[in-house]
Amino acid sequence: MKDLEQLAALDPAGGHEPTPAEWARANALVDRIVEGGATAHAAPARRPATRRWAVGLVAAGAAAVVGAVTVPSLLPGSMDRALASWTPVPGSLTGEQVMPQARRCAESGVGSDPAAPVSPSDVLLAEQRGAATLLIQQRGAGVIECMSVDGGRPAALALADGPLPPPAAGTVNVETRSSVGDGDDQYSNVVGLVGPSVTGVDLVLADGRTVQTSTRGGWWAAWWPGPEGGEIGSITVLVHHTAGTSTHRIEDL
Amino acid sequence: MSSGDDGARERRFRGVHAATYPDLLRFVQRRVPPSEAEDIVSTVFLTAWRRLDDVPEDARPWLFAVARRTMANQTRSWLRRQALDVRLVAQDEPAYGDGTVDAAARIDLDRAWRSLRPDDREVLALVAFDGLTAGQAATVLGCRRSTFVMRLSRARERLRAALEPAAVRPHALAVLKEQQS
16 A cells, blocks of 8 residues: 555545634534524425425525635525525516615625625626526625525535636626536526626526526526536526527537 | 434534545646646545435545546646646655655656656556555546556556656766767
8 A cells, every 4th residue: 555655645625624703603504504404494385395496506605704715505594595486587677676684694604705895786687486596796895605505504505716708799707607506406506707797698408498597786686496506518608699699508608 | 314414424524524634635736737736636525515424434545536527627727638647846846755856766757757648648547646555446447457557557657667768878878988989
């Protein structure tokens, strides 16, 4: 086994013990998970097992006392409610309408400027799918994505620390995409930038489902039930612009 | 579910977390950029809470398997559809280990490691970095123990073969010098 023992010299994490701050964030997450689980037990009306739902992407802000930590997943109770109420067509919300959520997202501490003030104009995009509200929100010079369910504890993810150049006219890009979870609890999320003259973006999934994304404030975003966000060849992107519609594999964006 | 069941469930989850968090964090840090590791680990423990009844007594391999799937599913700019792979100590990072590998040997190891396929690196890392037994590593990869042992054996053969050119290099250099003299 000498060859394997020698390999230990290449270990990028060998000897690393979690720092006190890492332990504090990890323990704070455990507290939140347990708290969310109790909520789920109190709401036994779950979706039928044969149906496949999903929840939006995400990342949760940590308790302010332990600093920022991102958790790319909704807590269990919130996830169930979001899955059970998801809609393929989003409702659009104004910054004024989502100020309570925007304030809670800001309080999560996620983003490069967690102390930045919050105003309706900071909400670049806000959509509603069932019980879940998804925001793309300016935080100082940076931008975060944030999801909350029924006004509960939000989950936030930093998208940018500063200004991003917009894509060319009539095109979009993908800043992040992912899938989270297992089995029927799996869900996907995509976020990107839109260029000038783009009027809308739709996703066609491998199983034929169409997801209408939200486009506003220079961004497009969507979340949906299923694993496609983490797969290759499972998402076709239809970009609607003033000159027509172009079709792309998401891997090409 | 009774409050007593809830209490037992919570105690078990906290116990699993306390016992496995450092190892799981290191497992993930070996495979994604450090800034992403805590996100992945958090997602794994969320999954563990939801599926606590499925978590076996030896929780570590089960959690590592969930972490692998989570990392594979998480397409961020750092991954962009590249195969999940094990990182190495960067040249400007401190090297850990017991100091038995000198600088020259480490360079050879590094070169040999990089020449391997990601699949070979993964089976080697599960044993050499993550410290798993063959049975535990098989759980992580979702294969039979015998299959893992075979894959490990082949990966070690390819590692040794990749190290051979470096091992014979001094001899080749001596021959070259003789020819030049």
